[in-house]
Amino acid sequence: MxxxxxxxxxxxxxxxxxxxxxxxxxxxxxxFDVTAGEMMCVVGESGSxxxxxxxxxxxxxxADTAISGNxxxxxxxxxxxxxxxxxxxxxRQIGMIFQEPMTSLNPVFTIGRQLVETIRHHERVxxxxxxxxAVELLDMVGIPxxxxxxxxxxxxxxxxxxxxxxxxxALICSPRLLIADEPTTALDVTIQGQLLDLLxxxxxETGTAIMLITHNMGVVAEVADRVTVMYSGCVAEQAEVMQxxxxxxxxxxxxxxxxxxxxxVTSAQLNTIPGSMPNPAAAPPGCLFAPRCELAIxxxxxxxxxxxxxxxxxxxACIRAEMLLGESAE
Amino acid sequence: MIGYTVSRLLQAIPILFLVxxxxxxxxYLIPGDAATVIGGPEASAADLEEIRQxxxxxxxxxxxxxxxxxxxxxxxxxxxxxxxxxxxxAIIDRTPITLGISIYSLSITIIFGLVTGIIAALNHNKLxxxxxxxxxxxxxxxxxxxxxxxxxxLFSVHLGWFPTGGYVAFSESPIxxxxxxxxxxxxxxxxxxxxxxxxxxxxxxxxxSQDYIRTARAKGLSEWVVVGQHALANVMMPVVTVLGLILxxxxxxxxxxxxxxxxxxxxxxxxxxxxxxxxxxVQGGLISxxxxxxxxxxxxxxxxxxxxxxIRIKSRD
Ligand SMILES: Nc1ncnc2c1ncn2[C@@H]1O[C@H](COP(=O)(O)OP(=O)(O)OP(=O)(O)O)[C@@H](O)[C@H]1O
Ligand SMILES: [Mg+2]
Numbered sequence: 001m002x003x004x005x006x007x008x009x010x011x012x013x014x015x016x017x018x019x020x021x022x023x024x025x026x027x028x029x030x031x032f033d034v035t036a037g038e039m040m041c042v043v044g045e046s047g048s049x050x051x052x053x054x055x056x057x058x059x060x061x062x063a064d065t066a067i068s069g070n071x072x073x074x075x076x077x078x079x080x081x082x083x084x085x086x087x088x089x090x091x092r093q094i095g096m097i098f099q100e101p102m103t104s105l106n107p108v109f110t111i112g113r114q115l116v117e118t119i120r121h122h123e124r125v126x127x128x129x130x131x132x133x134a135v136e137l138l139d140m141v142g143i144p145x146x147x148x149x150x151x152x153x154x155x156x157x158x159x160x161x162x163x164x165x166x167x168x169x170a171l172i173c174s175p176r177l178l179i180a181d182e183p184t185t186a187l188d189v190t191i192q193g194q195l196l197d198l199l200x201x202x203x204x205e206t207g208t209a210i211m212l213i214t215h216n217m218g219v220v221a222e223v224a225d226r227v228t229v230m231y232s233g234c235v236a237e238q239a240e241v242m243q244x245x246x247x248x249x250x251x252x253x254x255x256x257x258x259x260x261x262x263x264x265v266t267s268a269q270l271n272t273i274p275g276s277m278p279n280p281a282a283a284p285p286g287c288l289f290a291p292r293c294e295l296a297i298x299x300x301x302x303x304x305x306x307x308x309x310x311x312x313x314x315x316x317a318c319i320r321a322e323m324l325l326g327e328s329a330e
Numbered sequence: 331m332i333g334y335t336v337s338r339l340l341q342a343i344p345i346l347f348l349v350x351x352x353x354x355x356x357x358y359l360i361p362g363d364a365a366t367v368i369g370g371p372e373a374s375a376a377d378l379e380e381i382r383q384x385x386x387x388x389x390x391x392x393x394x395x396x397x398x399x400x401x402x403x404x405x406x407x408x409x410x411x412x413x414x415x416x417x418x419x420a421i422i423d424r425t426p427i428t429l430g431i432s433i434y435s436l437s438i439t440i441i442f443g444l445v446t447g448i449i450a451a452l453n454h455n456k457l458x459x460x461x462x463x464x465x466x467x468x469x470x471x472x473x474x475x476x477x478x479x480x481x482x483x484l485f486s487v488h489l490g491w492f493p494t495g496g497y498v499a500f501s502e503s504p505i506x507x508x509x510x511x512x513x514x515x516x517x518x519x520x521x522x523x524x525x526x527x528x529x530x531x532x533x534x535x536x537x538x539s540q541d542y543i544r545t546a547r548a549k550g551l552s553e554w555v556v557v558g559q560h561a562l563a564n565v566m567m568p569v570v571t572v573l574g575l576i577l578x579x580x581x582x583x584x585x586x587x588x589x590x591x592x593x594x595x596x597x598x599x600x601x602x603x604x605x606x607x608x609x610x611x612v613q614g615g616l617i618s619x620x621x622x623x624x625x626x627x628x629x630x631x632x633x634x635x636x637x638x639x640x641i642r643i644k645s646r647d
Binding site: 060089103105108121166 | 541542545546548550551553564637643
């Protein structure tokens with residue numbers, strides 16, 4: 001498969017938890033691609049719909065959630081799959097690492113059991129072979145003396161260790177796509193770095209495409225190939241990582257970059273984007289970011305802005321995108 | 331694990347002591363004169379004096395209490411006034427009957443409670459959930475003596491499937507045992523089963539919303555494994571904790587049920603002992619029922635300890 005064929009293609013994904021309430025959907029009209037072997041970062045503030053998008057891809061949202069749009073995985077629309085067909089994709093072709101390492105492992109089963117059951121669910125191997133495989137995987141994700149760890153329970157491990165176990169579980173079938181939902185947010189900074197390096201190494205070794213969800217532009221700068229910026233359930237901007245840092249075409253993206261803590265800046269100088277995301281029950285009529293935007297003009301509150309294609313695969317949902325690009329080019 | 335069991339057993343000692351002290355003090359706690367209460371209104375002064383003499387009520391207090399405890403430690407709970415046999419023998423004779431029915435009833439409770447609770451949770455807010463919740467509510471609200479009578483009217487009088495009462499030992503005829511114990515066991519189980527259904531349902535709902543269940547699904551496991559293994563293993567812990575409570579309710583419920591179904595178990599023995607003011611038998615029954623409840627609760631605690639690795643391993647380190 002050539003490197004720019006998308007393995008995951010999302011078109012107009014809308015996820016609404018309360019369709020009749022008139023509230024803003026948690027995710028609306030989101031479209032993006034993940035191509036084979038790339039690291040695609042999804043960024044956005046808390047509540048912007050990143051996790052909901054990921055769960056929709058995994059088919060893990062509650063059955064009564066209203067989902068529309070298409071999710072094409074290797075060309076096949078997986079939104080209409082039966083439960084059985086989903087089970088063949090989950091864990092085998094798409095792996096997922098969750099935001100909450102402390103609670104994502106079953107507290108009453110050993111680490112070994114949780115790995116072995118998954119291995120044996122997907123491959124016909126003996127328990128002994130599965131345990132050997134589990135040791136290999138734990139070793140690969142950097143857990144010291146992995147064999148002795150097999151009989152540990154999750155509570156005997158630190159958050160970082162648990163997240164490594166989660167990564168090991170997600171890697172069992174060498175999935176084509178790995179969704180990592182803020183895998184490091186709950187962990188301290190040194191562990192964050194180690195885990196990101198681990199994910200990056202795994203990607204170059206196995207060729208697994210990674211959709212990395214984060215709200216940290218520093219992480220994006222370090223590992224991303226491409227970036228999708230989400231705001232209030234919508235895509236604000238999409239671009240290659242270099243484009244987004246050099247020529248951001250959405251004021252929200254610039255805002256996110258300004259509030260990323262840099263090591264050279266003291267915490268007192270930390271910037272924030274003033275205001276907060278719109279209340280889903282009373283969303284403004286125009287651009288959802290307009291009330292917080294310094295560059296907003298009258299036209300911004302007239303109708304939701306559409307995605308505008310700028311150069312190559314750079315797109316933005318800001319009506320002033322061209323102007324922003326012109327400015328940064330000068 | 332062994333250390334934990336031993337420490338729980340040691341903790342039971344002061345409790346047993348308090349219970350025995352209460353059993354001993356019962357004679358002093360009843361208003362008026364114990365001998366008059368025992369002898370009843372028709373007893374003559376000579377009769378009363380004889381009762382006092384037999385029960386040692388004329389002895390000084392410290393002698394009474396020391397002889398009570400000396401006898402207790404030797405396994406001598408005194409002689410039943412009503413039966414004329416040693417209290418301990420009477421209790422040992424009747425215990426297997428009550429134990430058999432209790433275990434039968436407990437099995438019905440657990441199977442029914444777990445199954446309906448899980449079905450209700452899996453069909454949250456759907457028709458099956460509402461039916462199960464309704465049944466649980468009925469089970470909790472019906473007094474078990476009333477249910478016992480209804481069962482007799484329905485299944486014995488009208489349908490003739492079961493005898494109205496009596497008891498056949500399992501060793502004599504297993505079928506006979508089943509025929510005589512099924513209705514009492516069901517009547518006893520219903521309340522607890524309703525309780526367990528509700529607890530299982532709410533625990534299951536909570537467990538199903540946990541992150542590790544989402545992980546299990548994300549691994550591609552089948553719903554059967556997700557619910558039957560990952561969720562159930564976590565549901566079992568809260569359920570096991572209420573088992574102790576359920577057992578206590580079962581044992582106290584057995585008094586009424588055994589009287590209604592005319593079953594010669596510990597429950598009806600205690601019922602008769604109370605009615606005929608057989609103090610030694612009531613004392614002995616109180617102590618042995620308390621001891622067995624304590625023991626069962628320790629078993630439940632140890633089981634819980636063994637089920638939850640978070641507690642088990644902390645104590646090992
Ligand atoms: N199960 C649900 N039912 C109803 N609303 C939900 C549900 N899950 C998420 N939401 C709502 O959807 C919106 C997006 O949530 P989401 O979890 O995707 O945010 P996020 O971008 O992952 O944020 P964070 O960085 O905090 O993880 C939020 O407003 C949230 O309240
Ligand atoms: Mg999230």
